[in-house]
Amino acid sequence: MAAPDAFIKALQHEPIVCLSSACSRHVACTEVSHPQDRVKSYQLRCDACGWEDRICGSADDATEWEEAELQAIMDEHLLHLQPVCPYDQAPVVFTSLPNPRRKAKYRISCYYCGRRIEMDWPPRL
Numbered sequence: 001m002a003a004p005d006a007f008i009k010a011l012q013h014e015p016i017v018c019l020s021s022a023c024s025r026h027v028a029c030t031e032v033s034h035p036q037d038r039v040k041s042y043q044l045r046c047d048a049c050g051w052e053d054r055i056c057g058s059a060d061d062a063t064e065w066e067e068a069e070l071q072a073i074m075d076e077h078l079l080h081l082q083p084v085c086p087y088d089q090a091p092v093v094f095t096s097l098p099n100p101r102r103k104a105k106y107r108i109s110c111y112y113c114g115r116r117i118e119m120d121w122p123p124r125l
Helices: 007-011 066-080
Strands: 027-030 042-043 050-056 092-097 102-108 116-122
Touching: 007 042, 007 050, 066 092
Parallel strands: none
Antiparallel strands: 027 042, 042 050, 092 102, 102 116
């Protein structure tokens, strides 16, 4: 299952073209998910033709990332490439978290399938 292009563009704040057959203008994209949600939701609206749609992630409660998958994600991040979730090819987001022990701590999240892990940096894999 791959994340739809419109979801990936919305997540990366890229312009989205109206999906109505008679229109080719850009749509307004508004995030409607809450900050604590594991998957993001977006409301799309074309002011030119009135087309509306809602796109959201598909929460997958199956498993967490395996060590090899997590290692590949971290390697891509360290090489300044855009890491993607191996389950849905959606971009993975690294968020810096406060840590009182003055060591780096990150949350790695996929906002399409909802997988998330918090870890110290550098990781101890």
